[in-house]
Structures are given as structure tokens and as C-alpha cells.
Amino acid sequence: MSKEEIIIMSEVKQPASALSSPRFCNMGTFMRMDKVDSAKGLDFAIAGAPFDTASSFRSGSRFGPNAIRNISAMMKPNNVLMQVNIMDGLQGGDIGDFPVIPGYIHPTYKAIEEGVKGIIDEDAVPIVLGGDHSITLAELRAVAKKHGPVALVHFDSHSDLCDEVFGEKYNHGTPFRRALEEGLIDPSHSIQIGMRGSLYDPDEHKMAAELGMLLIPGHKVREMGSKKLLETALERVGDKPCFLTFDIDFVDPAYAPGTGTPEVGGFTSWESLEMVRGLKDLNFIGMDLVEVLPAYDHGEITAYLGANIVFEFLSILATKKK
Numbered sequence: 001m002s003k004e005e006i007i008i009m010s011e012v013k014q015p016a017s018a019l020s021s022p023r024f025c026n027m028g029t030f031m032r033m034d035k036v037d038s039a040k041g042l043d044f045a046i047a048g049a050p051f052d053t054a055s056s057f058r059s060g061s062r063f064g065p066n067a068i069r070n071i072s073a074m075m076k077p078n079n080v081l082m083q084v085n086i087m088d089g090l091q092g093g094d095i096g097d098f099p100v101i102p103g104y105i106h107p108t109y110k111a112i113e114e115g116v117k118g119i120i121d122e123d124a125v126p127i128v129l130g131g132d133h134s135i136t137l138a139e140l141r142a143v144a145k146k147h148g149p150v151a152l153v154h155f156d157s158h159s160d161l162c163d164e165v166f167g168e169k170y171n172h173g174t175p176f177r178r179a180l181e182e183g184l185i186d187p188s189h190s191i192q193i194g195m196r197g198s199l200y201d202p203d204e205h206k207m208a209a210e211l212g213m214l215l216i217p218g219h220k221v222r223e224m225g226s227k228k229l230l231e232t233a234l235e236r237v238g239d240k241p242c243f244l245t246f247d248i249d250f251v252d253p254a255y256a257p258g259t260g261t262p263e264v265g266g267f268t269s270w271e272s273l274e275m276v277r278g279l280k281d282l283n284f285i286g287m288d289l290v291e292v293l294p295a296y297d298h299g300e301i302t303a304y305l306g307a308n309i310v311f312e313f314l315s316i317l318a319t320k321k322k
Contacts (some may be wrong), residue, residue: 010218130288137184197264230275259296
């Protein structure tokens with residue numbers, strides 16, 4: 001390790017404590033972590049992708065990254081259930097937002113892909129705050145260039161496997177169809193969890209199997225229970241490099257009202273955290289948290305849940321490093 005890298009790593013420290021600095025004194029970073037200019041010498045980097053013009057119903061998730069960062073000031077670095085302090089063993093920080101272009105998805109994809117590539121090239125784990133779910137395609141493009149086709153663990157109330165929405169190939173309902181076509185994910189090791197709600201095509205969930213994916217709809221998750229679900233996910237993914245994508249509308253709108261396409265009959269905040277935590281043995285190389293829409297969020301509960309899901313993922317990384 002070079003002297004320069006040692007200096008950079010030594011500058012990363014624990015987030016400010018509320019015992020010495022009030023939580024509302026937040027400079028706009030996740031958990032009040034250090035603002036970093038690059039991922040050099042880091043284990044992970046938080047980034048924002050505030051793009052929402054690929055949304056099909058409510059827009060406004062472009063404000064999701066800031067909302068998540070603001071309320072994340074409430075969080076402390078110790079995960080009691082996992083017995084780990086995320087910043088004791090990990091070096092990380094908030095790299096800011098990628099320079100998205102509102103209304104223009106392909107230039108935005110290029111900006112996100114380049115931003116994620118800059119993190120991955122430093123052997124750091126990218127953690128991206130969305131934005132609508134279209135952004136995941138750009139992230140997977142960057143990830144696949146280094147790791148090849150990755151396993152996808154996808155929590156959502158929608159499969160996002162549509163071929164077209166409004167006659168268009170690129171939006172938040174199509175990212176995983178495009179990712180499969182581009183060879184970015186390995187369907188035989190991928191799993192989609194929690195899909196539910198009314199559909200135009202009654203066979204939409206069967207489409208996943210035809211594409212080689214394993215889709216477990218919400219009612220089947222209930223029948224299986226979380227223990228069996230996690231066993232299935234761990235067996236499916238194995239030791240394959242794995243990308244976690246979590247759409248906040250996986251959660252029931254009673255617990256996460258601030259989202260663009262809510263679906264009733266979802267999961268509680270506790271169940272959601274428990275499921276993510278239960279994936280601790282997977283070989284994660286990246287994640288995103290998408291579709292937080294602050295304008296419909298009451299008391300910031302959706303943004304806070306999103307921040308806590310990211311915290312559980314960081315706790316997984318810290319446990320592995322420990």
C-alpha cells in the first residue's frame with residue numbers, strides 16, 4: 001500500500017456523534033460520513049443517482065438520495081443484532097451524486113455507469129441511492145464489465161421484466177429485461193422476491209421462469225416464511241458475485257408510503273430488514289436502494305427505512321471484513 005493510500009484511509013473516521021454535534025447539523029452525507037472525492041483506498045462508497053424521468057406514475061424520486069441522506073443522520077454506527085460497528089473495520093464515505101441529465105435516460109446511463117466504474121475500479125463496493133429503478137441497468141453495466149454476469153437479488157413488488165412500457169424499451173419497468181438481453185446478470189443464480197398486485201398480463205410472473213429467473217411472489221413468501229425464503233435465496237445464488245437491488249415498494253405502503261408505484265399487501269419494515277440481514281453469507285459486490293419519493297413520505301418514515309436497509313447492507317460488509 002502506498003503512502004498516499006495510507007493517508008487517504010487514515011482520514012476516514014467514525015461519523016460525528018450526536019453527543020458532540022446535533023443531528024440536524026448534517027452536511028448532506030449518508031450518516032454524516034466523510035465526503036470523499038474518489039473511492040481510492042475505500043471499502044465502499046455511497047453515491048446518489050437522482051434520476052426519475054423513467055417513472056411510469058408518480059415522479060419525484062430524484063429527491064430520494066437527499067431525503068435518505070438527511071434522515072440518516074439519526075443513525076448510529078453500531079449494529080446490535082450483528083454485533084458490528086460498520087466503521088470500525090470498513091473504510092468508506094459519501095462520494096456525492098452522479099451528474100444525471102433529467103429527461104435523458106441514455107446520457108444519464110452513461111454518467112451512472114462511469115460513476116460506478118470509478119468506484120469498482122478502486123475495488124470498493126458501490127452503494128447507490130435512487131432515483132427510479134431504471135438506474136440499476138447502468139450500474140449492472142459497470143459491474144458486469146469487471147465481474148461478468150452477476151447474480152441478482154431483487155426485492156420489489158414488480159418484476160421490472162417488461163419488454164416495453166408506453167412503447168419504450170428503457171424505463172423503470174424494463175431494466176432487468178434489458179440486463180438479461182445484454183448478458184449483465186446470470187438468471188440461473190438470480191432471484192426476485194415479493195412481487196404482488198394486479199397485472200395487465202396474468203402470466204407476467206411466469207415470464208421470469210421463461211427467462212431463467214426464479215421469481216417468488218409475495219403470497220408465496222408468506223407461505224414459505226422468511227427462514228425457508230432465505231435458504232432458497234442462499235442456495236440459488238451460491239458463491240456467485242451478487243448485486244442487491246431493493247425497491248422500497250417491496251415494503252407495504254403502511255410502512256413506506258413515500259414511493260411512486262405503491263402496492264398493498266407488502267412486508268413490514270422489520271421483515272424487510274430481517275430478510276436483508278439474512279443474506280449476510282452472500283458474495284455482495286454492490287447494491288442500490290431505489291424509488292424513495294419524499295413528496296409522499298409522511299414523517300420521513302420511508303426515507304428512514306431506506307437508510308436502515310443500506311445500514312444493514314453495510315453491516316454485512318463489516319461482518320465479512322471483521
